[in-house]
Each structure stands twice: as structure tokens, then as C-alpha cells.
Amino acid sequence: MRRAIAGAAPVAALLAALMVTLPVLACPVCGTPKNEATQQAFVGSTVFLSLLPLAMIGGLVGAAVWRIRRLEREAATEAPPRAHAPPGDGPAPVADADRATTR
Amino acid sequence: MSDAHAHHDEGWVKKYLWSTDHKIIGMQYLFTGMLMALLGGYFAYAFRMQLGFPNQPVPGFGLVSPNEYNALVTNHGTIMIFWVAMPVLIAAFGNFLIPLMIGCDDMVFPRLNRLSYQIFLVSALVLLASFFVPGGGFGGAWTAYPPLSSQAKFSLTPAGSTLWLLAVALEFVAFLIGGINFVTTVMNSRAPGMKWHDIPVVIWMIVIASIVFMASVGPLVAGAVMLLMDQQFGTGFYDPIRGGDPILWQHLFWFFGHPEVYVVLLPAMGIVIEVIAVFSRKKVFAYKMVLYTAFATGILSFFVWAHHQFVAGIDPRMANVFTVTTLLISVPIAEMLFVTIATLYGGSIRLDTPMLWAVAFVAEFLLGGVTGIYLGSSGSDIYFHDTYFVLAHFHYTFVPIAIIAVFAGITYWYPKMFGRMLDERLGKLHFWLTVIAFNFIFIPLFITGAAGDHRRIYDYTKFPDLARPELQNLRALATVATVVMLSAQVIFLYNFFKSMRSGKRAEANPWQANTLEWLAPSPPPHGNFAELPTVHRGPYEYSVPGRDLDYWPQSDPPEDDAAPDAAPEAAR
Amino acid sequence: MTTVAVSVAPRPGSPRRTPVASNAVVGMAIFIAAEVMFFAALAAAFTITRISAGGTWPPPGQPRLPVEATAANTAVLLASGIAMVIAGRRSAVHAARSTSALGLALALGAAFVALQGYEWVGLLREGLTMRSGPHGSFFYLIVGAHALHAVAGIIALAVAFARARSGRLAQTYLAGARLYWCFVVLLWPALYWRVYL
Numbered sequence: 001m002r003r004a005i006a007g008a009a010p011v012a013a014l015l016a017a018l019m020v021t022l023p024v025l026a027c028p029v030c031g032t033p034k035n036e037a038t039q040q041a042f043v044g045s046t047v048f049l050s051l052l053p054l055a056m057i058g059g060l061v062g063a064a065v066w067r068i069r070r071l072e073r074e075a076a077t078e079a080p081p082r083a084h085a086p087p088g089d090g091p092a093p094v095a096d097a098d099r100a101t102t103r
Numbered sequence: 104m105s106d107a108h109a110h111h112d113e114g115w116v117k118k119y120l121w122s123t124d125h126k127i128i129g130m131q132y133l134f135t136g137m138l139m140a141l142l143g144g145y146f147a148y149a150f151r152m153q154l155g156f157p158n159q160p161v162p163g164f165g166l167v168s169p170n171e172y173n174a175l176v177t178n179h180g181t182i183m184i185f186w187v188a189m190p191v192l193i194a195a196f197g198n199f200l201i202p203l204m205i206g207c208d209d210m211v212f213p214r215l216n217r218l219s220y221q222i223f224l225v226s227a228l229v230l231l232a233s234f235f236v237p238g239g240g241f242g243g244a245w246t247a248y249p250p251l252s253s254q255a256k257f258s259l260t261p262a263g264s265t266l267w268l269l270a271v272a273l274e275f276v277a278f279l280i281g282g283i284n285f286v287t288t289v290m291n292s293r294a295p296g297m298k299w300h301d302i303p304v305v306i307w308m309i310v311i312a313s314i315v316f317m318a319s320v321g322p323l324v325a326g327a328v329m330l331l332m333d334q335q336f337g338t339g340f341y342d343p344i345r346g347g348d349p350i351l352w353q354h355l356f357w358f359f360g361h362p363e364v365y366v367v368l369l370p371a372m373g374i375v376i377e378v379i380a381v382f383s384r385k386k387v388f389a390y391k392m393v394l395y396t397a398f399a400t401g402i403l404s405f406f407v408w409a410h411h412q413f414v415a416g417i418d419p420r421m422a423n424v425f426t427v428t429t430l431l432i433s434v435p436i437a438e439m440l441f442v443t444i445a446t447l448y449g450g451s452i453r454l455d456t457p458m459l460w461a462v463a464f465v466a467e468f469l470l471g472g473v474t475g476i477y478l479g480s481s482g483s484d485i486y487f488h489d490t491y492f493v494l495a496h497f498h499y500t501f502v503p504i505a506i507i508a509v510f511a512g513i514t515y516w517y518p519k520m521f522g523r524m525l526d527e528r529l530g531k532l533h534f535w536l537t538v539i540a541f542n543f544i545f546i547p548l549f550i551t552g553a554a555g556d557h558r559r560i561y562d563y564t565k566f567p568d569l570a571r572p573e574l575q576n577l578r579a580l581a582t583v584a585t586v587v588m589l590s591a592q593v594i595f596l597y598n599f600f601k602s603m604r605s606g607k608r609a610e611a612n613p614w615q616a617n618t619l620e621w622l623a624p625s626p627p628p629h630g631n632f633a634e635l636p637t638v639h640r641g642p643y644e645y646s647v648p649g650r651d652l653d654y655w656p657q658s659d660p661p662e663d664d665a666a667p668d669a670a671p672e673a674a675r
Numbered sequence: 676m677t678t679v680a681v682s683v684a685p686r687p688g689s690p691r692r693t694p695v696a697s698n699a700v701v702g703m704a705i706f707i708a709a710e711v712m713f714f715a716a717l718a719a720a721f722t723i724t725r726i727s728a729g730g731t732w733p734p735p736g737q738p739r740l741p742v743e744a745t746a747a748n749t750a751v752l753l754a755s756g757i758a759m760v761i762a763g764r765r766s767a768v769h770a771a772r773s774t775s776a777l778g779l780a781l782a783l784g785a786a787f788v789a790l791q792g793y794e795w796v797g798l799l800r801e802g803l804t805m806r807s808g809p810h811g812s813f814f815y816l817i818v819g820a821h822a823l824h825a826v827a828g829i830i831a832l833a834v835a836f837a838r839a840r841s842g843r844l845a846q847t848y849l850a851g852a853r854l855y856w857c858f859v860v861l862l863w864p865a866l867y868w869r870v871y872l
């Protein structure tokens with residue numbers, strides 16, 4: 001976790017540094033400059049809309065993982081002996097016969 | 104007809120048109136997608152002829168008028184992305200493969216699944232209808248920027264543009280329903296024993312793509328509702344004179360539009376990885392890494408979209424940031440390509456048709472991805488924007504995705520889908536013709552684009568700078584190659600339908616692959632498996648040392664239970 | 676592999692794995708996430724337009740929105756949400772016991788939509804229409820989109836209510852409907868804050 005933060009920090013710093021650009025009228029990217037408030041509204045809603053799906057996906061996945069862990073813990077405490085044996089779906093001999101034909 | 108089917112307890116309509124069986128629905132998507140691909144191809148033929156041989160009647164179409172040209176280009180793009188790539192890669196393969204590969208008998212919401220296809224079908228019909236209303240089909244490009252799209256006095260297609268928009272919106276609803284189904288099914292219906300890391304890559308990719316799609320489509324639907332109101336109810340959301348802002352649409356469109364390219368890329372990548380593992384008889388190189396890379400791509404894909412607007416007058420600060428994120432996202436993409444190459448390395452490669460397609464995907468997509476980097480740097484994009492260079496870039500990504508990878512998938516799963524084998528000789532002929540012609544279309548267009556060809560011009564003879572013969576010859580070359588590539592598809596169609604009746608019968612597992620779909624009979628009956636499988640290992644245990652077979656199906660019980668004299672399990 | 680004629684009597688829902696959450700809840704949660712993005716985009720578009728207009732909002736000469744009356748109406752909707760949560764709790768004990776709470780949630784939800792409609796009539800009289808500029812367009816678009824969702828939710832509640840009365844209410848249906856209704860209820864204060872204040 002700490003390593004991830006350390007890795008992300010320079011990237012974040014770079015992105016922040018790039019935000020100090022000024023509009024240049026001669027440059028086609030800048031076009032006709034809008035007023036600063038509008039520009040900031042666009043930047044703000046860009047940040048908001050980009051982060052929202054990540055927050056929601058993160059939340060839902062996090063909730064799912066949390067519940068899976070809990071279900072697994074419960075399963076482990078309720079029935080310790082069978083916890084790892086997958087329930088035999090069908091009689092084993094049939095499966096063997098099938099394998100023999102495929103070979 | 105009906106007599107032959109009399110012994111079925113369900114009627115033909117119920118079985119094939121009103122079915123809730125995931126395989127039938129997958130086939131419905133596949134066939135609808137193929138039909139739409141033919142239409143999209145026909146459109147490309149018509150407008151390419153106009154560009155290659157300007158102002159001459161096109162055989163099979165007639166003279167292309169400027170308005171028709173616009174409608175053809177617009178709907179070619181729309182159809183190929185929304186009615187071919189999406190339905191085939193996600194809906195057809197997703198529906199067909201998910202229950203089979205995770206070992207269950209159907210989707211968790213079978214009736215919603217049927218509804219999803221029906222809405223999709225309606226959306227296709229609405230789109231088709233839009234070509235026949237007064238004014239003709241919409242011609243404001245697949246990106247539908249206002250004001251061209253929002254006001255009839257600019258678009259000249261009062262009804263066509265609204266029907267177009269409606270069709271796209273309906274199509275999104277269909278895929279939203281489908282996506283919910285996919286994700287829920289994979290979460291809740293996996294075979295016992297199938298842990299997260301036992302899920303085949305292609306299923307992961309379809310799931311991640313569905314999630315990215317569902318998380319990004321909302322803003323576009325919102326934008327589309329606003330555009331629809333501008334068109335029909337006289338609002339001014341995108342009209343600067345009345346306090347609106349046309350750039351707003353670009354944001355809402357590309358917020359979805361860029362993630363969308365990864366929505367189609369990921370399943371294609373999944374298919375290719377699947378095929379490459381089977382035909383190199385090797386474990387997928389770094390399976391977990393592939394997964395995490397796909398997650399990273401999914402996340403990053405929300406942070407790059409404004410690279411489509413570098414020249415639209417967006418905030419230069421934002422342009423800078425999006426340059427960096429765009430360059431960043433090429434890292435995971437490159438990594439996935441390296442993984443496929445590393446999987447190939449040292450494998451015992453079999454060059455059957457599916458494998459040819461898969462390898463071609465890697466080679467061709469590379470070129471598309473690399474040219475994206477030129478466009479992603481806002482400085483060079485000022486020059487390249489809206490030239491044929493951009494067009495060639497995205498065709499070098501989309502064609503590998505929606506055509507090459509799809510053919511890899513179809514040729515690979517065809518035995519499972521229809522219970523017969525495709526003809527290998529025809530398959531290889533089709534492969535070489537298609538791939539070679541493809542390069543002859545778009546390499547010339549890279550050159551004309553770099554020479555300054557703007558991509559939305561109807562007739563270059565009107566532009567002396569661009570009407571030079573060396574450029575016009577390249578355009579003609581691209582057109583001829585288009586015709587060759589389209590004609591080559593006849594071979595495929597012949598092979599596809601002929602093999603369905605008279606191909607060699609396929610066994611359950613003709614490619615000796617591990618994943619669960621190969622356990623079911625070919626084609627799988629309603630309910631898929633005679634006995635629902637249990638999973639004992641990951642999907643890519645090929646050439647495991649100490650085993651006499653070079654593959655090891657996921658559902659085979661561990662060796663030591665079944666055959667006590669087998670070699671000790673070295674690989675686990 | 677032998678191609679045995681497979682008996683496809685629907686394998687009765689023997690749980691093949693313990694699901695993390697029921698299919699209905701997982702499906703609904705994903706759907707809601709997509710819907711949140713839809714509304715977020717509308718709100719973002721509105722914010723941008725509003726800020727670009729500069730100066731005061733609503734623009735001069737345009738009718739003011741009924742802030743206070745809608746605040747009261749917001750309370751009605753929140754109460755409906757609480758009733759729905761209670762219905763969920765009760766039905767965990769016994770499905771039939773959720774009937775009265777469901778009925779309450781339904782009535783309050785319907786009252787919310789009716790009051791909103793009443794307000795719209797007033798605003799239309801004052802001359803605020805879809806075409807009278809961004810103020811009206813966005814107001815009717817955002818509030819109308821929420822109203823449509825509320826109506827869908829009310830229909831789902833009505834179905835749940837009818838089923839609960841006749842004792843046929845499935846837990847999964849209720850769980851899905853409850854999740855959806857909570858979304859409609861909790862979304863509203865956010866929209867109210869954006870659009871009215």
C-alpha cells in the first residue's frame with residue numbers, strides 16, 4: 001500500500017504541475033478562451049464524473065469482497081470438516097467412464 | 104419445415120425467436136451482427152468508391168450525392184461500432200460463452216436476456232428505418248456533434264437524426280440489461296470449485312468490459328436525451344445563442360466514447376489470449392498480471408477521453424493532463440500484447456485458422472496502438488486531428504478488434520456452436536485475403552492523412568492541394584483493397600453456411616482445450632451439461648510436466664483420486 | 676464424451692454456491708450505479724451551464740423555484756423511504772407483516788409525485804417552460820427524469836403491496852424494489868440541492 005502511494009505521488013505531482021498552464025491565443029488548442037469560471041466548471045465536473053464510477057465500482061466490489069470473506073468465515077466455523085471437500089456432484093465411477101472414452 | 108421439427112416439443116418460433124436459452128440468444132446476436140456488418144460493408148464500399156473514383160456512378164449503388172455520402176459515412180461508423188462490434192464481441196460471445204465456460208445451465212435472468220435481444224433488434228430496425236424517412240439518414244458523423252446534429256436547418260435530416268439517436272439510445276438499453284445479466288451470472292452461478300483465478304480470461308474480459316460500459320454509458324444517455332430535446336422540443340441545451348454549450352455534448356459523448364473502445368478491446372483481447380494459449384499448448388503467461396492489467400485499463404479508461412477534444416477549445420490545462428493519462432494508458436495495453444507474445448514464446452504452436460487470426464490480431468493491433476501515441480500527444484494531434492491519419496489509427500485498432508479477433512473467436516468456437524468443423528483450406532484463404540487487403544486499405548490512408556487529407560471531405564477534386572495524382576492513386580489503391588477485402592468475405596460466408604450442413608462432425612473437444620465449454624457436447628443441448636461440472640484447476644494447464652496428455656480439463660478430478668498410479672502432481 | 680439425451684428437467688434452484696447477494700440485489704445494484712452516472716451527468720451539465728451564465732440564478736426575469744414547499748415535499752419522500760426500510764425489516768420476520776409499512780411507503784411516494792406535479796402546474800402558469808431558456812430546460816429535464824423514476828418505483832411498490840396482501844410477496848422481489856426505492860429517495864435530496872438551492 002505504502003509503495004503504491006509512493007509510486008502514485010510523482011504522477012500526481014506531474015499532473016498537478018501541468019495544471020499551471022496558461023491559455024495562449026495563438027495556439028489552436030486554446031481556441032477562444034472562455035471565462036475562467038466556465039473553465040473551472042468543466043474541470044470540476046470532469047474530475048467529479050471521472051471519479052464517481054471508480055468510487056461506485058470500488059464500493060460495490062469492496063462490499064462484495066467483504067461479504068464473501070464473511071460468508072467464507074461463517075462456512076469455516078460452521079462446518080470445519082467439510083470446508084475444503086467439494087461436494088461430489090455425481091457418482092465417481094460415471095466420471096471415470098467418461099474420461100476413459102475421451103482418451 | 105414444421106414437419107421436420109414436429110418431434111420437438113417446442114415450435115420453431117418458440118425455439119429460435121422467443122427462446123430464453125443463452126446459446127440461442129447468443130446466436131441471434133451473432134447473426135444480427137453479421138447482417139449489420141454486411142450492410143456496414145456495403146456502405147463503406149459505396150463511399151470508398153466515391154473517394155477513389157470521384158463522381159462516377161458506383162456499380163450497385165449509383166452516383167453518390169454529397170448528402171448520401173455523409174449519411175453513408177455516418178452510418179457506416181455507427182453500425183460497425185454499435186451494431187457489429189458491441190453485439191458480436193460482447194453480446195454474442197458473452198451470451199454463448201459465459202454459462203458454458205463457468206459451468207452453469209443458463210444466465211441468471213433468462214427472460215431479461217431475451218428482452219435485451221428484442222430491444223436490440225428494435226434498435227436495429229429503427230436505425231434501418233431512419234434511412235427511408237424524408238431527408239434520408241443522419242449525416243452528422245458517428246460522433247453527432249451539435250449544432251450539426253441538433254438543428255434540422257443544419258443537418259437537413261429532421262427525422263433521420265432523431266431516429267438515429269433513438270436507435271443508439273435503445274441499443275444502450277439493450278446492452279445495459281445484457282451487462283447486468285453477465286456480471287450477475289459470473290458472480291453467482293460459477294461451477295463449484297471455480298475460484299476467481301479459475302475463470303477463463305475471456306470471461307473476465309467480458310465482465311470488466313460490461314462494467315466499464317455500464318459505468319460510462321449514463322452520461323451519454325443523458326447527453327442523448329438533451330440532444331433529442333434540442334432536436335424535437337426546441338430546447339437549447341447545446342445552442343450557444345440560447346445559453347447552451349455545444350462543447351458539453353463532446354464531453355458527454357467522449358466520456359462514454361473512449362471507454363467504449365476499451366469495452367470492445369477487452370473481450371477481443373480475451374478471445375485472442377484464449378486462442379493463443381490453446382494453440383501454443385502453453386499456460387497463459389502471467390494470468391494474474393493479465394487480470395490486473397485489464398483492471399488497470401478499465402480504471403484508466405475513464406481518464407483519457409478528452410484527448411478527442413484537444414482541438415475543440417478545451418481548457419489547455421485539461422489538455423495537458425489528458426496527454427499524460429493517454430500516454431499512460433498505452434502501458435497496460437502494451438503489456439497485454441507482450442503477454443500474448445510471451446505466451447507464444449517457446450510454445451508448440453499449431454497454426455490452425457483460429458491461431459492465424461489471433462496472431463494477426465497482435466501484429467495489426469500493435470500498429471493501431473502505436474499510432475495512438477502520436478495522436479495522444481496534444482502537440483502533434485493539432486496537426487493530425489481529423490485527418491485520415493486518425494482514421495487509419497482507429498481502423499488499425501477496430502478492425503483487429505471487431506473483425507480479426509471476431510474471426511479468431513468464430514473459427515475457434517464454431518465446432519462448439521454448430522457441432523461441425525469449418526473447412527481449413529477455405530479458412531486460410533479467407534484469412535490471407537482479408538488481412539493482406541486490410542493493410543492495403545489503411546497503410547495508404549496513413550500516408551494521405553500525414554499529407555493532409557482531411558477525413559470528412561466528399562470530393563478531393565475540389566481541393567487542388569489534395570487532388571494531386573500521387574495522393575489520388577493512394578486513395579484509389581485503398582478503394583480497390585476495400586473491394587478485395589469485402590469480396591473475400593464471400594469465402595467466409597460460404598464456408599460458414601456450408602460447413603453448418605456438411606462440415607466434418609466435431610467431437611466435444613476438437614482442439615483439446617481445458618475450459619468447461621469443451622466438456623459439453625457439440626453443440627450443447629438445452630441445459631448445456633449432462634451433469635453440471637465441478638472445477639478442480641485453473642483454465643490453462645497445458646503441457647504440465649509429468650502428464651502424458653498435454654492438456655488438463657478444468658473439470659477432471661485430480662489425478663490421484665482417479666488414477667492412483669499416475670505421476671505425482673508436479674505442477675500444483 | 677457421450678452424447679446422452681440430456682434430461683433437462685429444470686434443475687431446481689439447488690444453490691450451487693452461496694451467492695454473495697441474491698441475483699435481484701446484485702442486478703439492481705449494478706443498474707443503480709448506471710443510473711447514478713446518468714443523473715450525475717445531468718447535474719454536471721446543469722452546473723456548467725449555470726456557471727457559464729454568470730451572475731445570479733435563476734436568470735433575471737425568470738420565476739423563482741418553490742424552494743420551501745419542495746423542502747417539505749422532500750421530507751415526505753424521505754419518510755416514504757424510511758417506511759420502505761421498515762417494510763424490509765418486518766418482512767424478514769414474516770412477509771405478511773410488511774403490508775402496512777409498504778402501504779405507507781406507497782402512499783407517501785405517490786403524494787410526493789402528486790405534489791411535484793402540482794408545483795409544475797404553478798411554474799408553467801408563471802411562464803417557466805422547457806423552451807424558456809436553460810433554467811426551464813434543465814429544471815424540467817432533471818426533475819422530470821427523477822419523477823419518471825419515482826413513478827416506476829411507485830409501480831414496483833404497488834405490485835409489492837398487492838402481492839404482500841395476497842401473501843405472494845417474494846423476498847427477492849422486495850429486496851430489489853427496496854434497493855431501487857432507496858435510490859430514488861436518496862437521489863432526490865442531492866438533486867434538490869443542485870437544482871433548487
Ligand code: HEM
Nearest residue numbers: 364368410411433472475476478479488489493497500501
Ligand atoms: C483500444 C483500441 C483503440 C480504439 C478502438 C481506438 C479508437 C479510436 C477512434 C474510433 C478514434 C476516432 C474518433 C473519431 O474522431 O471519430 C480514435 C482517436 C484517437 N485515439 Fe484511439 N483507439 C484505440 C487506442 C488508442 C490508444 C492506445 C491511444 C493512445 C495511446 C489512442 C489515442 C487516440 C487519440 C489521441 C485520438 C484522437 C485523435 C484525433 O481525433 O485527433 N487510441 N481512436
Ligand SMILES: [Cu+2]
Nearest residue numbers: 361408410411
Ligand atoms: Cu480515445
